[in-house]
Amino acid sequence: GESVGLHLPTLSVQEGDNSIINCAYSNSASDYFIWYKQESGKGPQFIIDIRSNMDKRQGQRVTVLLNKTVKHLSLQIAATQPGDSAVYFCAEREQGGSEKLVFGKGMKLTVNP
Amino acid sequence: EPEVTQTPSHQVTQMGQEVILRCVPISNHLYFYWYRQILGQKVEFLVSFYNNEISEKSEIFDDQFSVERPDGSNFTLKIRSTKLEDSAMYFCASSEYGGNQPQHFGDGTRLSIL
Numbered sequence: 001g002e003s004v005g006l007h008l009p010t011l012s013v014q015e016g017d018n019s020i021i022n023c024a025y026s027n028s029a030s031d032y033f034i035w036y037k038q039e040s041g042k043g044p045q046f047i048i049d050i051r052s053n054m055d056k057r058q059g060q061r062v063t064v065l066l067n068k069t070v071k072h073l074s075l076q077i078a079a080t081q082p083g084d085s086a087v088y089f090c091a092e093r094e095q096g097g098s099e100k101l102v103f104g105k106g107m108k109l110t111v112n113p
Numbered sequence: 114e115p116e117v118t119q120t121p122s123h124q125v126t127q128m129g130q131e132v133i134l135r136c137v138p139i140s141n142h143l144y145f146y147w148y149r150q151i152l153g154q155k156v157e158f159l160v161s162f163y164n165n166e167i168s169e170k171s172e173i174f175d176d177q178f179s180v181e182r183p184d185g186s187n188f189t190l191k192i193r194s195t196k197l198e199d200s201a202m203y204f205c206a207s208s209e210y211g212g213n214q215p216q217h218f219g220d221g222t223r224l225s226i227l
Contacts, residue, residue, distance in 0.1 A: 032213040043117075043204050043218035044156065051213055089156065099144060099161035099169050099211055106155070 023073040023090035031095035117219035136205030144211035
C-alpha cells in the first residue's frame with residue numbers, strides 16, 4: 001500500500017553544518033515528490049519538488065535526491081542556519097491522476113548556534 | 114508573495130454542532146484541497162476540488178463533510194455534526210494546475226471539539 005516514512009524522527013546539527021534528511025517511500029507508482037518545512041504554528045511550506053524522471057534537483061541551499069531503485073528520497077540543506085529549525089515532511093503523489101499527497105510522519109531538525 | 118489564507122485560526126465548537134472552516138486560495142490557482150493533521154500524527158488528505166466539483170476524497174471525508182466554493186475567492190469545509198475525533202489542524206491548499214505542481218498550504222485552523 002501507500003506509505004511514506006522518515007528514517008529519523010529528530011536531527012540536531014550545528015549552525016553552518018550540512019544537514020541530510022532522509023525519507024523512504026513504498027509506492028513504486030509515485031511519480032512526484034515534495035519536501036515541506038513546517039514551523040511551529042504554521043502550515044507546511046513548500047521547499048522543493050522532484051519528478052520521477054529526475055534523480056537530483058537543486059534549489060537555493062537545498063538539494064533533493066531521488067533513488068527510485070531503493071525508493072529513497074533525501075533533502076540536503078547546505079550551511080544550515082537557525083532559521084532552518086523546523087519539522088520537515090516528505091510527500092508523494094501517485095501516478096495516474098490522483099491529486100492526493102501522502103505525507104510522511106515528519107522529522108524535527110534543530111540547528112544549534 | 115501570494116499565499117493561502119485561512120480563517121479562523123482557532124475554532125472551538127461543542128460536539129454535534131456544525132462548523133465551517135474558510136480558506137482563500139491563491140488567486141490564479143485552479144485546484145483546491147483540504148488536509149488535516151491530528152496532533153502528533155501525519156498530515157492526511159481529505160478532499161480535492163476542481164472545476165466546482167470534488168475530484169477525489171479520502172475515506173475520512175464521509176457524509177458529515179462537505180466543501181463549497183461559494184464565490185470566486187473562497188473555499189470552505191463544512192463539518193455538519195462534529196465529533197470529538199474531528200479535533201485537529203485543518204489545512205487548506207491550492208495548486209495552479211494540479212498534477213505535478215506543488216500544493217501551497219495555509220497556516221491552518223485549529224479545530225477543538227468539546
